[in-house]
Amino acid sequence: MNSIRLPAWMSGIGGANTKSLAAPILIIMLLAMMILPLPAIVLDLFFSFNIALSIIVLLTALYTVKPLDFMAFPAVLLVSTMLRLSLNVASTRIVLSEGHTGGAAAGKVIEAFGHFLIGGNYTIGIIVFIILTIINFVVVTKGAGRIAEVGARFALDALPGKQMAIDADLNAGLIGEADARKRRSEVSQEAEFYGAMDGASKYVRGDAVAGIMVTVINVVGGLLIGILSHDMPVGEAAKVYTLLAIGDGLVAQIPSLVISVAAGIIVSRVASDTDVGTQMVGQLFAKPQVMYITGGIIGGMGLIPGMPNFMFLSLGAALGGTGYMLDKKRKEAEANGTADRPAGGGGTAAGGAPAAGGQAAPAENEEASWSDVQAVDTLGLEVGYRLIPLVDKAQSGELLKRIKGIRKKFAQEVGFLAPPVHIRDNLELKPSAYRITLKGVEVGAGEAFNGQFLAINPGMASGNLPGLATTDPAFGLPATWIDASLRDQAQGMGYTVVDAGTVVATHLNHLITTHASELLGRTEVQALLDHLGKEAPKLIEDLVPKMLSLSALQKVLQNLLSEGVHIRDMRSIIEALAEHTAHTQDPGELTALVRIALGRAIVQQLFPGNGELSVMTLDNRLERLLMQALATGGADGAGIEPGLADTIAQQAAQASQQQEALGVTPVLLVPGPLRPLLSRFLRRALPQLKVLSHAEIPESKTIRVTALVGNT
Known part of the structure; x- marks a missing residue:
């Protein structure tokens, strides 16, 4: 059988392009519902779909971790609002034209809402409808609109500061170029999202107002049509058309309320790594003291005569049991944490080898031995006890990951792998203090307040911020430690805002780069030669140790690093040394000759571009x-x-x-x-x-x- 091959433009109709047709088809359907009369069964289908859509939107909002995960929400809000308004127009047409035939004239969904939800009593229906409208219009929609407006304003004001913070992280080596582009895109999308939500919330408020007006028009218009056109008694006309109008209003108002709640959840949630449900349960039911006190109050109310004693006592007992379980779980976690951690001075190493842990008190009769002599760490980071969460693996310390990124960036740019950073807690330091050591000697120190942010003035910030005035420990720029609530305000004023982990990581990165020559020991030089020897073994064998000793090569490389010259191009360095070692063995003269060979790279490093x-x-x-x-x-x-x-x-x-x-x-x-x-x-x-x-x-x-x- 011969196969038929479609042209490219026709084959593109299927697959992914089908999704792109959904929006135009939906808009055409909405316009059609406003113009063309629809049978009752089709109205039932669309009303059911509207309710299902509102539930889908609400659940999606509840399980969304970040607002940007639901970027389509403003468009969904607009489309769902237009869908409800189109259904209102279509249902109004059929209520006014066929309402005299009975409650089922506008479909089973409206009849169900008119009879089963409000018991067929139009007075109850009017009261329920007014209450739902007040809740939606006055409480949910107004609050969500205000939050969206403020969020849009702060997002736009903080945009320059966030961009500068991303550039600072990129320059410090904490993130790569790809991560920087991704974060810039997220910052821009966040500002656009809150701006769109600010506008979309106006549709929800307008929808609530339109719902009230449509319901009033249906009641008044139905009475006039029923009495004048169909000769219905006033009482019967009021009952039939009011029930139909209220049922129609509730069918539209309940999904509108659900969508409004979803909008409020999206714009009011605080950035976190968990969804709203997990966040609420994890924070509401996290403290056993709260459960004990609440259980005691509810149980005490159950002892009052005339109260529903069984219900209150049962609930009080359940709350007390929940508090007991939480307290037991917390004590078990603390016991496990104490058993796993040495008592004092424990430490870890970022990037490789383990650090020497805390030492127990020596026994009185135990003789000294060579095991008591411990090697000095090449690079060390000591922190106060309040900074321990930043370097604790069990608490997913962010500083450990950043230090690994610093060593990787240093190796890529400078040309050799820096020694691991051995991290330990030091109870002799201030709670929020840290110090950086090089071969056991302090080369840098500072304070970083975990949970706060350092607002650094790059020279063009406007205004002052409340907080602890200080200087950036890495570059000496004026800075202020501020609370987390002032972060967006500081970024909007032009400050570069970084957290405590970034402050320590940037300081460490600056010191590692400054003392690169001291970090290049014989072990690192030999590892560098072994790495290069995999690609050019003959080149290495002819130079070291036949023509030049390892110590002389180390001195030449240290001379280059002390003047800020990178040693990534080891092939050119080795070739230059192999050419001139026959004439001189002086490290200073060899350094000058190697610099000439690296001249193009040195100039490029100082003057990027041509x-x-x-x-x-x-x-x-x-x-x-x-x-x-x-x-x-x-x-x-x-x-x-x-x-x-x-x-x-x-x-x-x-x-x-x-x-x-x-x-x-x-x-x-x-x-x-x-x-x-x-x-x-x-x-x-x-x-x-x-x-x-x-x-x-x-x-x-x-x-x-x-x-x-x-x-x-």
């Missing part, structure tokens, strides 16, 4: 003086006069400020022999200043001199 290089240079007279001092005083520059040294430092600082004002990295371009001398001399006072030699600049680059040092 533009011209804006640099500072030395005045000719100063350059000649320094060359003479270098010739008389040796490579350490001992021949430089103190007054000349102060002048160089001051003018270099002024020129660096001018470079930074132009938005470029301050770079001083000097002759090759002077580069090591000036780099060591200026590094301590001006760590941001980079010193390059003429030989390190690629020939394809254009140089523009923006300042002279020593021109006075």
